[in-house]
Amino acid sequence: MASTHGAEVLVASNRGPVSYEVRPDGGAGSLHAKRGGGGLVSGLSAIGPDANAVWVCAALGDADREAVRRAEGGLLPAEDTGGQRVRMLDIDAGVFSDAYNGIANSVLWFVHHMLYQTPLEPVFDAEFRRRWASYQAYNRAFAEALAEEAADGAAVVIQDYHLALAPRMLRELRPDLRIGHFSHTPWAPPDYFRLLPDDIAAELLGGILGADRAAFLTRRWADAFRDCCHAVLGSPGIPAGTRVGVHGLGADADFLRERAHRPDVTERMAALREEIGEGRRTIVRVDRTELSKNIVRGLLAYRQLLDDHPEWRERVVHVAFAYPSRQDLAVYRDYTAEVRRVADDINASYGTEGWTPVVLHVKDDFARSLAAYRLADVALVNPIRDGMNLVAKEVPVVSDEGCALVLSREAGAFEELGEDALTVNPYDIQGTATALHQALTMPAHERAERAKRLSAAATALPPAQWFLDQLHALDENRPG
Missing domain, CATH: 3.40.50.2000 (Glycogen Phosphorylase B;)
Structure with missing residues (x-):
């Protein structure tokens, strides 16, 4: 897939740096943008306005979807985003709900935080498989948008358990890109991770292994990921083209x-x-x-x-x-x-x-x-x-x-x-x-x-440096 927009640095996350609400007075101009904070916002600010960066995120509610419609599916107005270039995806509301609530927050979050009451749950039935198809579609929408926005050889940093499949999907669309995935949650040890159906466990790991670099907040979580790759995928577990790193996010x-x-x-x-x-x-x-x-x-x-x-x-x-x-x-x-x-x-x-x-x-x-x-x-x-x-x-x-x-x-x-x-x-x-x-x-x-x-x-590692370190680590993967 060829690039159409040419961003050099891209961030992908479920929640973006801006959300919308409808003002109570109503009317055509009633949408109000509210900017968020956090490590990613600080990180993108650190690379400066000339870095040609784009943030891809999901519309989380009706007001967000209306903002996407007004932007005709393109970048949101700069006055709403504080000057950042943001593309918000209007993913079908049912698909989004299944992916976000049905899989990400009701399955993946529970697995990585080891929260299940195992005598009764989880239950991986036909309904789970239907929701999993939505999770795949949600990840595919992100991969396609990133492929459209990225310049040749661009750096893409994909965030968290919501988007575990996106690195592999994006790699298939754009093999030229330098792709990182960062997990903000713990990672479950193999015995617990393998509560998941075998094919789903392998698909999740394979999705992240589509990245050049899989990164975690602590060595403990990185080691657990390695252990899961060996247990589920067999030897060698992690392919030679993927490195595993650690970046501990600090306070600002x-x-x-x-x-x-x-x-x-x-x-x-x-x-x-x-x-x-x-x-x-x-x-x-x-x-x-x-x-x-x-x-x-x-x-x-x-x-x-x-x-x-x-x-x-x-x-x-x-x-x-x-x-x-x-x-x-x-x-x-x-x-x-x-x-x-x-x-x-x-x-x-x-x-x-x-x-x-x-x-x-x-x-x-x-x-x-x-x-x-x-x-x-x-x-x-x-x-x-x-x-x-x-x-x-x-x-x-x-x-x-x-x-x-x-x-x-x-x-x-x-x-x-x-x-x-x-x-x-x-x-x-x-x-x-x-x-x-x-x-x-x-x-x-x-x-x-x-x-x-x-x-x-x-x-010791403020948010801006945390983000920049991930970009620098991807630079080290660049051929030559």
């Missing part, structure tokens, strides 16, 4: 520190202090209500702390932000409801007229999250399994007094932060309660020193 310190001192954050700090009460210590967590984040066990560990150490009653508050995620899936709605139930139960059992043990917020508010970061004495990050977990890196960077970090050994961030964190087994509620007590009683000078080292480790 400059952005976080500047953003955390804006007036809206200061206002929210005042409101949080009023909710917490004068002179009390704070245990802070900020998560989406994804099943892997382990919020319920974190709450149970806090309740265990209050039981084991009643001296902390009325002296500490657990500030828990649990922002709804994937609420179109029933299992996530049920989990969010359980988070609320456990928090309410703790408050009913232990609360007093002047003390609310758990301050729970479920409406997403980034400024309020930063306010909590600044107030944190202890950060609780206890995922069952996490590709990295940027919250573990962000809180030490932002906290005003330096916080102690209670960190799950199953978070990817443990590889970089474990030495200065208090490490926990995420399933061990008693052990997590003990770690919370240790964090609360840690001498101020030790806490400050640990936080300083945590902050340095957390910012």
